[in-house]
Amino acid sequence: MDQPLIGVLALQGDVREHVRALTRTGARAVPVRRPAEVDEVDGLVIPGGESTTISKLAETFELLEPIRKRIGDGMPAYGSCAGMIMLAARVLDGRPDQRGFAGIDMTVRRNAFGRQVDSFELPVLIDGMPGPAFSAVFIRAPWVEQVADGVRVLGRVAEGSAAGRIVAVRQGNLMATSFHPELTGDHRVHAYFVELVRDALAAAADRR
Template sequence: MADRPTIGVLALQGDVREHVHALAKCDADARPVRRPEELDRVDALVVPGGESTTISKLAETFGLLEPIRKRITGGMPVYGSCAGMIMLATEVLDGRPDQQSFDGIEMTVRRNAFGRQVDSFEAPVRISGVPGPAFHAVFIRAPWVERVSDGVEVLGQVTEGPAAGRIVAVRQGNLLATSFHPELTGDLRVHQYFVDLVRST
């Protein structure tokens, strides 16, 4: 893998620009991905926050659902934040009946588990394997992880408040997911963690 990997950001809906900016600061060549031929030209992919049912529909419309699944099966690193976590899950609770995902991480995720937009909140979250203080994590209509398989590593949980103990960061092989939005805080450690993961593959 090159020292400056090419990392795509799925640009169908959501906070694409913020992820591109954060990845570029971590010395990655970041670019939007909207079509299968653009997916073919990247080493890894970020699936941003947004609205998971909309992302699911647009991924089908733009012919990206199966190509992304195939790339994941082939070992492509992928990081999903918030809606991206939902898109990476093998099971989604409280989603639409026709909602599809990329079937990457063997976990059950509950959509909008932390509540509606007005219930958005911020909380400290420590991420295993990432040095430094706890992240100032921003949760916006966020999911949480209810169950994981034996092959999934739990990296972070809410440590205080009514949601204490809820799983909000996981990794399975080359796949990483958080239910919060590190791209909105200026803290680059999650993005740097992912870029380093991509370089190591």
């Protein structure tokens, strides 16, 4: 499908910015707030924000299980910052009652870069993405402590005290970044995800 329909989980965070970036990379993008809307989309973006708040709101709006089911059935999903935490199978320094979508077999450390009020930028080298290092915006960001077999490391911090830290991953149809690509004019991360959704749709069509 040339223009896949991609939802942006609209509970908290940079929803409009993700919608805009997805649209500019060739997708149709819509906010998602209800369980029925989860069933209509070809892929889902889980934006940044505060992961414990997103977790509570996902339960309140009865979105947690529908999203888990769609992910388990193969729906592509991309999480940025808090979205990475929501997609992680294991979270360090999170709340004991915090629940997520548990799609990517990785361990994430919440607020690993500190609790800075202001954002900062670091260059990130992203595997399979042409062009220079991505100038990534981090805001109270996590990083990935450990990945299991089958999880591909897409990006690491290129310089500074956090050099080498894992900040972008992919497992099957799921991907996540510690940073906020929607806050830049560089749409390569969103374009990568849109292609992932297209590939998943093509593979599903071939199986039918």
